[in-house]
């Protein structure tokens with residue numbers, strides 16, 4: 086299926102079933118703002134819970150925080166956001182459309198990468214099991230030429246950005262022959278820098294005196310609380326602080342559904358380490374985070390899951406980092422950043438020391454000295470994670486007998502509705518028995534009760550929202566105390582005694598399944 090079609094399908098399905106709605110739709114919507122519906126909020130909460138469990142509950146030396154969105158404006162001066170949180174923008178004079186110059190170049194590279202991927206697929210088909218992807222990439226003439234082309238573009242872009250040579254960025258766009266996707270022309274304006282922070286005013290003070298920003302990342306709330314948490318929690322290095330919360334960026338172009346929004350949610354963790362230890366912890370967190378993703382098994386089997394992710398080490402490092410890598414996911418639009426792992430050095434804490442006049446240091450009893458810790462951060466966009474789950478789960482399946490079904494194979498532990506309880510008929514005491522079963526489960530899981538329509542149609546409705554288990558109460562239940570449990574993915578059914586139901590459900594849909 087074409088990439089655009091797949092994304093459209095996901096957007097349509099998300100709206101139809103109550104996952105995501107356009108914001109303020111009755112007023113024709115607000116560009117790039119979305120509301121999470123009744124199923125969306127459940128899925129979002131489950132993703133948060135999986136992240137929080139993995140980061141905070143499973144690590145004795147990581148604690149949580151919930152800092153405010155508004156922060157003292159000096160925070161952003163110290164962090165460098167006031168001066169350097171810019172994107173290079175460029176306009177096409179014919180279409181009057183505005184683009185991020187770096188994204189235009191990235192998309193151009195993406196097209197070359199897609200050609201490499203096509204060659205790999207072809208070769209894979211030709212050589213079958215004997216195919217060695219690494220060897221093919223290292224020896225095939227076409228792939229080598231294309232990789233050299235990509236490396237050359239990256240190098241030129243990096244050099245121009247590091248020298249703040251915006252004319253050089255424009256020259257590169259012209260050299261690559263990049264055209265505006267709307268007008269198809271190469272009539273570009275100069276490249277300009279654009280600061281992404283949203284401004285607002287505090288209280289009744291207007292003008293510059295009351296000027297504050299909506300935080301563009303949650304991380305700074307953690308940095309300014311480093312000492313509060315370290316002292317009150319008697320934390321010793323290495324230790325981490327984790328936070329989930331909203332962030333705001335006035336993106337030049339917000340697009341691709343919930344992939345790039347102006348209001349979004351981040352799940353970030355800053356891990357404070359001794360100077361000199363950052364490379365070790367950077368490698369550790371890269372490995373931990375990719376394992377967290379792969380444990381979900383998105384895309385079905387293990388091989389499919391592996392193909393959905395790749396690391397992309399940064400060429401152009403942010404002003405605070407000495408190493409950085411993105412975990413990229415194969416979204417319907419191709420491989421794009423899902424999460425960042427950044428070695429942020431001691432930049433932020435040092436800068437806050439300078440701007441606040443307060444010491445932000447740790448006394449290390451082993452080294453017998455005080456120092457400003459180094460930081461390794463993991464930062465994932467919750468909305469992007471939501472899109473990764475949704476887009477990799479939605480599929481149409483051909484069934485025996487020529488029928489088909491729409492199914493969302495959302496990892497069971499993340500599914501918005503865990504169990505549907507369905508009385509076979511709306512009479513003979515079956516609804517009452519089904520409600521007893523519902524009662525048994527609803528404290529621990531989000532459970533739906535449905536008695537409308539034939540059982541087959543009810544199964545299809547649950548498949549379409551990704552419910553892992555359907556429990557059917559039939560006449561036999563009244564005598565043998567057992568129910569039928571149907572699995573969403575295999576569609577197989579098993580008879581389970583009501584006495585064993587809680588344990589069976591937990592084994593199949595509990596969060597523990599992701600940590601085994």
Ligand code: GAP
Pocket residue numbers: 301302303304334336343344345346347349350351353422423424425462464465466467468469
């Ligand atoms: N504290 C570091 C930081 O904010 P980032 O790479 O700018 O790093 C981290 O952002 C993550 O936040 C990204 O990997 C992405 O998942 C998410 N993110 C960033 N901008 C976003 C946007 N406009 N819409 C949705 N998610 C976004």
